[in-house]
Amino acid sequence: xxxxxxxxxxxxxxxxxxxxxxxxxxxxxxxxxxxxxxxxxxxxxxxxxxxxxxxxxxxxxxxxxxxxxxxxxxxxxxxxxxxxxxxxxxxxxxxxxxxxxxxxxxxxxxxxxxxxxxxxxxxxxxxxxxxxxxxxxxxxxxxxxxxxxxxxxxxxxxxxxxxxxxxxxxxxxxxxxxxxxxxxxxxxxxxxxxxxxxxxxxxxxxxxxxxxxxxxxxxxxxxxxxxxxxxxxxxxxxxxxxxxxxxxxxxxxxxxxxxxxxxxxxxxxxxxxxxxxxxxxxxxxxxxxxxxxxxxxxxxxxxxxxxxxxxxxxxxxxxxxxxxxxxxxxxxxxxxxxxxxxxxxxxxxxxxxxxxxxxxxxxxxxxxxxxxxxxxxxxxxxxxxxxxxxxxxxxxxxxxxxxxxxxxxxxxxxxxxxxxxxxxxxxxxxxxxxxxxxxxxxxxxxxxxxxxxxxxxxxxxxxxxxxxxxxxxxxxxxxxxxxxxxxxxxxx
DNA sequence: GAGTTTGAAACT
DNA sequence: CAGTTTCAAACTC
Numbered sequence: 001x002x003x004x005x006x007x008x009x010x011x012x013x014x015x016x017x018x019x020x021x022x023x024x025x026x027x028x029x030x031x032x033x034x035x036x037x038x039x040x041x042x043x044x045x046x047x048x049x050x051x052x053x054x055x056x057x058x059x060x061x062x063x064x065x066x067x068x069x070x071x072x073x074x075x076x077x078x079x080x081x082x083x084x085x086x087x088x089x090x091x092x093x094x095x096x097x098x099x100x101x102x103x104x105x106x107x108x109x110x111x112x113x114x115x116x117x118x119x120x121x122x123x124x125x126x127x128x129x130x131x132x133x134x135x136x137x138x139x140x141x142x143x144x145x146x147x148x149x150x151x152x153x154x155x156x157x158x159x160x161x162x163x164x165x166x167x168x169x170x171x172x173x174x175x176x177x178x179x180x181x182x183x184x185x186x187x188x189x190x191x192x193x194x195x196x197x198x199x200x201x202x203x204x205x206x207x208x209x210x211x212x213x214x215x216x217x218x219x220x221x222x223x224x225x226x227x228x229x230x231x232x233x234x235x236x237x238x239x240x241x242x243x244x245x246x247x248x249x250x251x252x253x254x255x256x257x258x259x260x261x262x263x264x265x266x267x268x269x270x271x272x273x274x275x276x277x278x279x280x281x282x283x284x285x286x287x288x289x290x291x292x293x294x295x296x297x298x299x300x301x302x303x304x305x306x307x308x309x310x311x312x313x314x315x316x317x318x319x320x321x322x323x324x325x326x327x328x329x330x331x332x333x334x335x336x337x338x339x340x341x342x343x344x345x346x347x348x349x350x351x352x353x354x355x356x357x358x359x360x361x362x363x364x365x366x367x368x369x370x371x372x373x374x375x376x377x378x379x380x381x382x383x384x385x386x387x388x389x390x391x392x393x394x395x396x397x398x399x400x401x402x403x404x405x406x407x408x409x410x411x412x413x414x415x416x417x418x419x420x421x422x423x424x425x426x427x428x429x430x431x432x433x434x435x436x437x438x439x440x441x442x443x444x445x446x447x448x449x450x451x452x453x454x455x456x457x458x459x460x461x462x463x464x465x466x467x468x469x470x471x472x473x474x475x476x477x478x479x480x481x482x483x484x485x486x487x488x489x490x491x492x
Numbered sequence: 493g494a495g496t497t498t499g500a501a502a503c504t
Numbered sequence: 505c506a507g508t509t510t511c512a513a514a515c516t517c
Binding site: 074078079080085115118119122150152153154155156157161163164165 | 497502
C-alpha cells in the first residue's frame with residue numbers, strides 16, 4: 001500500500017471499537033505538553049515520546065495523529081501494528097499491504113476477533129491508573145498511579161530504553177513486570193541520571209546517560225529495595241513474587257508514594273516535598289537511632305536498677321502473699337483500676353507473664369502508655385528491639401522508681417526521635433520552598449528568583465542527593481558529624 | 493539510511 | 505507453560 005494513501009481515523013463505531021477499551025498507543029507529545037512533564041524534582045527528557053497517558057490533557061493545539069506505522073508483513077492486522085493495536089485505521093502510514101482500513105473492514109474484524117480470541121484483553125489499555133496501595137490514604141484522595149497491566153519483560157534494556165513499555169509510558173516498573181536487571185524504579189540512580197539528562201535537552205546526551213547507566217558506569221543505586229539484584233532468583237526465599245519490587249508499594253510503605261510515577265504534570269499526581277529526600281537509608285537511620293537511644297537509656301538506668309535490686313534482696317521485702325497480690329493488682333492496673341503510684345510499690349519481682357500487653361505480648365513496663373506508644377511497643381518488641389529489648393529490662397528493674405526511670409528513658413528515646421524528625425521536616429520544608437522557587441523562577445525572570453532557583457538546583461543535583469538546608473549544602477557533612485542528619489546520633 | 497538490537501506478539 | 509519465531513520499533517553507526 002502506498003504511503004499516504006490510507007485513512008487513519010477512528011473506526012466509525014464498528015463492533016470491535018465498541019468492544020475495545022480506549023487504546024493508548026505511543027504518541028508524540030507536543031513540546032508544550034512535554035514541558036509539563038516534570039515534577040518538583042523530576043523531569044523527563046524533552047525528547048521523550050511516551051505512550052499516551054490515561055488522562056490526556058486537552059492541548060491547545062490540535063492533537064497530532066499518532067505516528068505512522070511501517071508494517072510490512074503483518075498487514076497491519078496484528079498487534080505488531082501500532083495502529084491496529086490502538087484500534088485505529090491506518091492513515092498516512094508507511095505500511096505495506098495494509099489491511100487495516102475501512103474498505104477491508106471484514107478482514108479487519110476477523111483479525112480483531114482472532115486477536116481477542118487469543119487474548120481477550122489484547123485491546124485493553126496497557127497502562128492504567130491504579131490507586132495508591134497505601135490504605136490509610138485511600139480515602140484521602142490518594143493519588144492514582146499509572147501501572148502497566150501486564151508489565152514488561154525486558155532483559156537487556158534495563159527498562160531504561162523505549163523498548164521497555166513501562167519506560168515508554170513514563171511509568172515505573174511494578175510487580176507486574178518480569179524484567180531483568182530493572183533500573184526503572186524509584187530511587188534508581190540510573191533512572192535519575194537519565195532524567196537529569198533532560199537538563200541538557202539533548203537526545204544524544206540522554207541516551208548516552210542511559211547507556212552509561214546500563215554499562216554500569218554509575219553502578220547500582222545501592223538502594224536496599226532495588227530490584228536489580230533480586231530478580232529471577234528462584235532461590236530467593238521470598239519467592240518469585242518478591243523478586244519484583246513494586247515501586248508503588250514500597251514507596252507507599254515508606255511514605256514516598258508521591259515519588260512514584262514520572263507522568264506528566266497534567267495528571268497532577270501528588271508529590272511529597274520529601275520526595276527524593278527521605279530515602280530508605282533514612283528510615284534505617286531513624287530505626288538505628290531509636291535503638292541506640294533506647295540502649296543508651298537502658299544502660300544508664302540499668303545501673304540504678306541493679307543497685308536497687310541488691311538492696312531489696314537484702315531487705316527481703318516481699319513475701320509470697322505479696323507476690324500473689326502483685327499479680328492480681330498488676331492485672332487490675334492493666335485494666336486501669338489502680339492508679340499508677342499505688343502499683344509502683346507492688347510491681348517488682350513479678351514474672352514477665354503477669355502482664356499482657358494490649359497486643360498480646362508480655363509487657364515489661366506496666367506504666368500506662370499512650371495508644372501511640374503502645375502501638376510502637378507492640379511493633380518494635382518483635383523487631384527492632386526484639387529480645388534485646390526485653391533482656392535489657394529485667395523484672396527487677398520495676399521498683400517504686402520505675403515510673404520515673406521509664407519516663408526518663410522514654411524521654412530520651414523520644415527526644416532522639418524528635419530531633420531526627422526535625423531534620424526530616426527541615427528537609428521537606430527546604431524541598432517545598434525549592435519547588436515553589438523553581439516554579440516561580442520559571443514564570444518570572446526576577447533576579448532573586450533566578451538566584452534562588454540556581455541555589456536550589458545546586459542543592460538537588462546528583463542522584464538521590466537530599467535537599468538540605470542551605471548551610472548544610474555549602475558544607476559537606478562528614479560521617480558522624482553531628483550536623484549530618486544521616487549519620488549523627490540525635491540522641492547524643 | 494542501512495544494519496543491529498530489542499522485546500512484544502505470535503506461534504509451536 | 506516454556507521455548508522459538510516473527511515482527512516492528514528503537515537504536516547504533
